[in-house]
Amino acid sequence: MKLSNRITNITGGGSDGWDVFYRARQMKDAGQPVLELTIGEHDIRTHPDILHAMHKAAMGGHTGYAMVPGTDALRDTVAQRIADRTGVPTTRDNIMITSGGQAALFASHHAVCDEGDRALYIDPYYATYPGTIRGVGAIPVPIQTRPEDNFQPQPDVIAAVAKGAKSLLINSPNNPTGVIYNRDTLDGIATVCRENDLWLISDEVYDTQIWDGTHISPRALPDMADRTLVIGSLSKSHAMTGSRIGWVCGPAEVVEGLINLSTHTTYGVPGYIQDAATFALNQGPQVETEVGAPFQHRRALTISALAGQNVVRAVPIQGAMYAMLDIRATGLSGEAFSNALLDAEMIATMPGESFGQAAAGHIRVAMTIDDDAYTDALSRLVAFAKTCT
Numbered sequence: 089m090k091l092s093n094r095i096t097n098i099t100g101g102g103s104d105g106w107d108v109f110y111r112a113r114q115m116k117d118a119g120q121p122v123l124e125l126t127i128g129e130h131d132i133r134t135h136p137d138i139l140h141a142m143h144k145a146a147m148g149g150h151t152g153y154a155m156v157p158g159t160d161a162l163r164d165t166v167a168q169r170i171a172d173r174t175g176v177p178t179t180r181d182n183i184m185i186t187s188g189g190q191a192a193l194f195a196s197h198h199a200v201c202d203e204g205d206r207a208l209y210i211d212p213y214y215a216t217y218p219g220t221i222r223g224v225g226a227i228p229v230p231i232q233t234r235p236e237d238n239f240q241p242q243p244d245v246i247a248a249v250a251k252g253a254k255s256l257l258i259n260s261p262n263n264p265t266g267v268i269y270n271r272d273t274l275d276g277i278a279t280v281c282r283e284n285d286l287w288l289i290s291d292e293v294y295d296t297q298i299w300d301g302t303h304i305s306p307r308a309l310p311d312m313a314d315r316t317l318v319i320g321s322l323s324k325s326h327a328m329t330g331s332r333i334g335w336v337c338g339p340a341e342v343v344e345g346l347i348n349l350s351t352h353t354t355y356g357v358p359g360y361i362q363d364a365a366t367f368a369l370n371q372g373p374q375v376e377t378e379v380g381a382p383f384q385h386r387r388a389l390t391i392s393a394l395a396g397q398n399v400v401r402a403v404p405i406q407g408a409m410y411a412m413l414d415i416r417a418t419g420l421s422g423e424a425f426s427n428a429l430l431d432a433e434m435i436a437t438m439p440g441e442s443f444g445q446a447a448a449g450h451i452r453v454a455m456t457i458d459d460d461a462y463t464d465a466l467s468r469l470v471a472f473a474k475t476c477t
């Protein structure tokens with residue numbers, strides 16, 4: 089029996105640069121002491137207070153079907169948070185609760201793209217982006233950024249392919265580059281969206297992890313609230329990756345459509361998880377600062393570890409939990425370097441190429457292991473890079 093083209097084509101085929109990741113996992117499973125700097129997951133777990141809130145909600149009976157768009161309490165909490173942070177009037181009618189940011193990305197593209205529409209996204213990109221776009225039947229169109237621009241998107245490059253496209257997906261603070269889009273970039277992107285009647289899908293799941301610069305949500309830019317869908321999640325902000333809880337914030341009529349989609353797919357998100365999320369968001373910014381603090385600290389460790397040499401150079405780490413390292417001075421591709429580093433030092437990193445062509449000659453390091461091991465890994469990485477030149 090034949091599967092649908094849509095599901096068969098989600099991954100797009102071809103090598104995706106993830107081989108080194110799977111090889112590292114195999115080595116680890118075979119008992120080898122591999123240091124994994126690969127996946128964007130905290131080395132701390134969800135705070136026990138949040139788990140107690142989840143337990144209390146479940147024991148209190150919130151285990152039946154929950155409201156499909158999300159509980160009123162969580163939608164109100166998210167709406168208030170967004171209104172406070174951006175100044176854009178936001179109510180629960182603008183909020184759809186989803187099973188994490190990933191489901192929010194899928195639902196958003198589903199809401200705005202028809203079969204065969206061109207959906208733009210910025211390269212380098214979070215690994216699931218093209219597959220998410222293919223998954224709704226649209227055509228993914230990558231827009232390259234350049235290391236010499238520190239991977240800031242250039243609005244004129246977007247404008248050159250925007251005609252006739254349906255949507256543009258952006259991500260700031262960015263995974264994999266750690267870059268935060270500045271005001272000029274975002275103003276330029278907003279102009280391109282208005283002039284070409286594009287929906288803007290703004291993935292802001294790292295918006296609590298800002299180390300240098302300011303996070304601006306493009307929904308707050310002039311005339312953008314009616315065409316912007318913001319993706320949010322508690323995965324990164326509250327170390328709740330496994331709870332699968334996030335949201336889409338957008339115009340009320342989009343949320344109406346998303347409710348229909350959810351009714352026919354997930355039928356909502358578990359009530360006790362939503363209660364825990366409401367509790368977590370109401371803990372205030374201190375908790376979010378604490379969750380992000382190890383990355384801010386390791387950002388400083390990264391800068392010191394790379395000082396005094398220029399074989400391995402870091403793209404400015406402005407936000408999120410990653411360091412994008414330029415290893416072009418070794419003459420190797422990101423993929424060749426990552427593979428060689430794994431073999432020589434048992435340190436697993438992600439080749440830049442696994443995030444698109446724009447990050448060729450780079451590797452992404454997730455700053456997600458304890459400080460001592462992280463510092464040791466970086467000094468071995470630099471020493472290894474020097475042997476390649």
Ligand code: PMP
Nearest residue numbers: 128188189190214263321323334
């Ligand atoms: N967007 C970006 C940029 C991410 O890095 C991730 C997770 N790594 C997600 C969305 C999805 O996160 P989640 O589904 O856990 O909220």
